[in-house]
Amino acid sequence: MQDKFKIDGKEYSSKKILVIAEACDNHFGSIEKAFKMVDLAKYAGANVIKFQHHLPDEEMLKIVPKSSNFRISLYDFLKKYSLKLIDHYKLKKYCEKKKITYLCTPFSLKAAEELNKLNVCGFKIGSGEMSDHPTIKKIINFNKPLIVSTGMSTEREILDTYKIIIKNKKSTALMNCLSEYPTDYNDLNLGYIKKMKNKFPKTNIGHSDHTSGNFTSIAAVTLGATIIEKHVTLDKKYSGPDKDVSIDFKDLSNLIKEIRLLEKSLGDKKFIHKKEIPIRKWAHRSIVTIKKIKKGEKISLKNIWSKRPGTGIPSKFMPKVLGKVSSRNLKENKLLLWKDLVN
DSSP, X not given: OOOOEEETTEEEBTTBOEXXXXXETTTTTOHHHHHHHHHHHHHHTOSEEEEEEOOHHHHOOSOOOOOSOOSSOHHHHHHHHOOOHHHHHHHHHHHHHHTXXXXXXXXXXXXXXXXXHTTOSOEEEOGGGTTOHHHHHHHHTTOOOEEEEOTTOOHHHHHHHHHHHTTOSSOEEEEEEOOOSSOOGGGOOTTHHHHHHHHSTTSEEEEEEOSSSXXXXXXXXXXXXXXXXXXXXXXXXXXXXXXXGOBOHHHHHHHHHHHHHHHHHOOOOOOOOGGGHHHXXXXXXXXXXXXXXXXXXXXXXXXXXXXXXXXXXXXXXXHHHTTOEEXXXXXXXXXXXXXGEEO
């Protein structure tokens, strides 16, 4: 089972979760806003900031059915607000300067080809393109890491795409995803992450989160996701197609802090830790006299019971103590010791 994903010269795993800040089109075509998103993503602790490269006439017809109440068509929105290729070039350079990985989703083969010429370190494939096998096969030829979202797909469709992407010589990942904006928690089915890890063992499994909060991403990590993608916005008051699924950078910072703490918390071994030892000494129970016991008196439940601290005879040995005889006079509320007993 794959647990390591390598991109931009860095390796990620369950011990170091890859966190992607999805800028989507929340920059509204402004390179200045996009630069600010890079700064804030870096400050929040994200490993990657991801943008989108849209060539509307390459990816869709002008008339596409709407699935939201957004006031203008997606085609018109992208025509107005999409970043240009030169913008992506500038953003990639800026990300390199800021030491955060630049990633981008191409929404057409031409967009992927243009990004590849920028020497991007990998590609993210959106859920809408997950079953676009002709395009995915072409992108695989670029021989770069590949992350594929699986929203609005059947398990059979995911399996078909899985068989294709594992032929890629670089790291690959499938993202558990639900393409509802925002997501209905009743539809989320986070438990499918565990099933994905078993059904698709030759790839990494992540989670692309379209809820408006953070707890589902935390839950995804506990279930085995090694990549988390979260939509971000400069201001939750901004309008746009991704408004209802975007968190601000303060929320992103909190999410990443929690994920980093969670990474340290997901070990699977059980032993007494160094910091537990002094607590164990006072918190465990020992056998204690509950009344005065005379020398030669028989030990019974009438004169002993368990109390803290745990520095005497552990209370689990009470059956071995019962029936023995006191070797000397004992005070009430005294830790019983083995030398206090004779057969």
